[in-house]
Amino acid sequence: MTTLRDYIVKKKKRNRLWILGSLLIFSLTAYGVNFDLFRIVSGLPDMFDLVLRMLSPELSYISEALPRLLETIEMALVSTTLGVLLGISAALLTARNTTPHVMIPRILGPLLTFFRTIPNLIWAAILVTIFSVGKFPGMIALTITAVLITVKLLREYIETLNKNLLYGVESVGGSKIQVLRFAVLPAIFEHSLSVYFIVLEINIRSATILGLVGAGGIGQILWRDLNHLRYDNLATLIILLFLTILMIDFISFFVRRNLGKFYIPRTSIASFKRQQQRKWAGVIILVTAGTLWLSFSLDITSDRLLLGLSSGREIIVRMAQLELTYIPRLIEGLLESVYIALFATLTGGVGAVILSYFTAYNTSPSPILSMILKAFVNLLRTFPPIIVAIIFFRGVGPGPLAGAMALGIYTLGVMTKLYSEVIESAGSKIQQSIMTTGSTKLNSYRYGILPQTFPNFISLVLYRLESNIRTSTILGIIGAGGIGTLLSTNITWRNWERVGLLIVGIALLMIIIEKTSEKIRKDLI
Amino acid sequence: MISVQDLYVTYDKRTPALRGVTVDFYDGEFVGIIGLSGSGKSTLLKTLNGLVTPSKGKVLVEGNNLTQLKGKELRNLRREIGFVFQEFNLVDRSSVLENVLIGRLGYQSPVKSFFGIFKEEDYQLAEESLDTVGLTAKTFERGDQLSGGQKQRVAIAKTLAQEPKVILADEPVASLDQNSGKVVMDTFKRIQQIHGISIIVNLHDVDLARKYCDRLVGLKDGKVLFDQKTEEISDDDITGLYS
Numbered sequence: 001m002t003t004l005r006d007y008i009v010k011k012k013k014r015n016r017l018w019i020l021g022s023l024l025i026f027s028l029t030a031y032g033v034n035f036d037l038f039r040i041v042s043g044l045p046d047m048f049d050l051v052l053r054m055l056s057p058e059l060s061y062i063s064e065a066l067p068r069l070l071e072t073i074e075m076a077l078v079s080t081t082l083g084v085l086l087g088i089s090a091a092l093l094t095a096r097n098t099t100p101h102v103m104i105p106r107i108l109g110p111l112l113t114f115f116r117t118i119p120n121l122i123w124a125a126i127l128v129t130i131f132s133v134g135k136f137p138g139m140i141a142l143t144i145t146a147v148l149i150t151v152k153l154l155r156e157y158i159e160t161l162n163k164n165l166l167y168g169v170e171s172v173g174g175s176k177i178q179v180l181r182f183a184v185l186p187a188i189f190e191h192s193l194s195v196y197f198i199v200l201e202i203n204i205r206s207a208t209i210l211g212l213v214g215a216g217g218i219g220q221i222l223w224r225d226l227n228h229l230r231y232d233n234l235a236t237l238i239i240l241l242f243l244t245i246l247m248i249d250f251i252s253f254f255v256r257r258n259l260g261k262f263y264i265p266r267t268s269i270a271s272f273k274r275q276q277q278r279k280w281a282g283v284i285i286l287v288t289a290g291t292l293w294l295s296f297s298l299d300i301t302s303d304r305l306l307l308g309l310s311s312g313r314e315i316i317v318r319m320a321q322l323e324l325t326y327i328p329r330l331i332e333g334l335l336e337s338v339y340i341a342l343f344a345t346l347t348g349g350v351g352a353v354i355l356s357y358f359t360a361y362n363t364s365p366s367p368i369l370s371m372i373l374k375a376f377v378n379l380l381r382t383f384p385p386i387i388v389a390i391i392f393f394r395g396v397g398p399g400p401l402a403g404a405m406a407l408g409i410y411t412l413g414v415m416t417k418l419y420s421e422v423i424e425s426a427g428s429k430i431q432q433s434i435m436t437t438g439s440t441k442l443n444s445y446r447y448g449i450l451p452q453t454f455p456n457f458i459s460l461v462l463y464r465l466e467s468n469i470r471t472s473t474i475l476g477i478i479g480a481g482g483i484g485t486l487l488s489t490n491i492t493w494r495n496w497e498r499v500g501l502l503i504v505g506i507a508l509l510m511i512i513i514e515k516t517s518e519k520i521r522k523d524l525i
Numbered sequence: 526m527i528s529v530q531d532l533y534v535t536y537d538k539r540t541p542a543l544r545g546v547t548v549d550f551y552d553g554e555f556v557g558i559i560g561l562s563g564s565g566k567s568t569l570l571k572t573l574n575g576l577v578t579p580s581k582g583k584v585l586v587e588g589n590n591l592t593q594l595k596g597k598e599l600r601n602l603r604r605e606i607g608f609v610f611q612e613f614n615l616v617d618r619s620s621v622l623e624n625v626l627i628g629r630l631g632y633q634s635p636v637k638s639f640f641g642i643f644k645e646e647d648y649q650l651a652e653e654s655l656d657t658v659g660l661t662a663k664t665f666e667r668g669d670q671l672s673g674g675q676k677q678r679v680a681i682a683k684t685l686a687q688e689p690k691v692i693l694a695d696e697p698v699a700s701l702d703q704n705s706g707k708v709v710m711d712t713f714k715r716i717q718q719i720h721g722i723s724i725i726v727n728l729h730d731v732d733l734a735r736k737y738c739d740r741l742v743g744l745k746d747g748k749v750l751f752d753q754k755t756e757e758i759s760d761d762d763i764t765g766l767y768s
Contacts, residue, residue: 162612162614164610164612164614165614165616167571167576167608167610167614168608168610168614168615168627168680169627169630170576170603171574171576171603171606171607171608172603172604172607172608172627172628172629172630172631172683172684172687173600173601173602173603173604173630173631173632173687174600174627174630174631175600175630175635177635177639178630178633178635178638178639181638181639182616182627182630182638183616186616186618186619187616187617187618189618190618263618263667265620265665265666265667266620266622266665267665269622269648269652269664272620272622272665273648276641276642279641280640280641
């Protein structure tokens, strides 16, 4: 039996172990990303100067940037629409309860998992070498991502549908198609629309950076201005991007919130029938218009497409012949990516615990502070880390440190937003029960809400770690460290055997991380 | 007439849900199946329209062995047999009318119904069915705006729209309060008496079963314990069933 004394000693030991362990990992990863406080501090004036210069945006540049911006939005919209539609079909094919044949999920499932591990910037980089510079490769890359995200988000939802719901149509003598049309599709409609907007939010962010590898959109001029040190132009672009992303997020939030309420009641069977007819007329018009738009916006000739497809086949064949002698470099690159991701997750995560206290409205010392911080946190997570890394180049030079800091800031933004929401939904009961003992608000957080929600926090951290590792593999494309540097050089030099090996390496790493984090999350609950 | 002969159902190879059930259901009857949860009531009902496939035994519907049927033939047989679930299983987002029209699917070509095209008589049947369950006023409301009892009556209307000879009901009132439960059971009784449709219902509430059913089948551990007219059943039979 443990005595109270034992307990106190053990608890102290465990606390020390935790702190020591975290410090150890932190120093290790800090070493891994070449963390150098002196370099950061001495770089501060430069970064500050950059921000100052960005405060005077070149407004006349808007007229040149606007077409590019519209192209970016178009890319995001077209690829999201196409990708989600394909993704819904793929999800229906691979969900256990709706699949036409049991073998389909077994074959398609692992394939989709493999493809999901590869960041879309890598898709875009490869596709650009196949189909040449322009928005076509970017759109394909975004569509692939959209399909994969849709399947992931939707398949589990379909699988949790009540079996009796499907029985409801089956038991009247309905065929498989009728079950799909009258039970499954209405049941997933709302969720699918919500998925559409989630994917759109992701794709508009991705679309802004695809230009870095020449895959169209505003990223292309962003990259050019960076290389020409036109920070006034850059500022214009960043403001435009910020407003666009904000607008899309707002529309998405509004639609997702009001989805459930939308319903037009009918008064007679005749008007019901008319509504059905109008609905189909609407669908037909939408499909025709969509197809027309698609054919106009895909700027590629059939000759170019065929040429691309044949060279694509050659590339795939060469990629399959993995160059195994390249493994040491692969491991080196992966390790640096993991260091970047771990460093960013740790610093961002710890920062988020502290910042969340001030951001969640039920723990924050003042409601005004809470509101200001919420806006600030949203600002932090608006920009893709790869763009923020560019700003850090100015201070600390290219390399893993810039990447790690950019990713850390993004992590801080996302984690604070998510965790402060967890704190808010944890409610005030625990907090009140502790405040009644006469403790302070801070202590009610430390001894009540924090231990209560800690498992949620860890699970959020693990999700973020997965996503950070994925992002860290692409940071190298602009020179911010990690395996992306190797990838982009080998894609440029068309060493496809090496690219194949690198992609397999990334996929393996991602699968290992996903499985481990899944296991930890399960054990936690 | 539905005739069940020596029926076995095994879900996960180890624990059989039904172990040799033999029972007949005649036209126009109101039969209750009672027993503890896990006694196989639900499984028995689901084998009667082929939602669950037995591992052994026969289900003869008008002489056709349902367990042998597949595809089109199975679907044609199913539309003669209505099924009402405990959890209603309405499509929440669709209107009441659309939910009732689902009952007509067995009579539609899959392509036409995919585009939501129904015949004039389908609409008429849907209206009549809603009238029978007393919900004409709710025709154009959304499924999720109804109360539990109303949802169950919509489910019954959907079943009526398929013009069945038999209605199977799996614990139709278990999720309802007493009052709504009574309205639903009265609806079943009326359908049996006016339309001559036979009703086979699973119930865990013995009092309710005694009040509404002509005949009671007691299931215990996947076997038939008794099968008698309601008035012939003694309290000892019931005690034996639940011990």
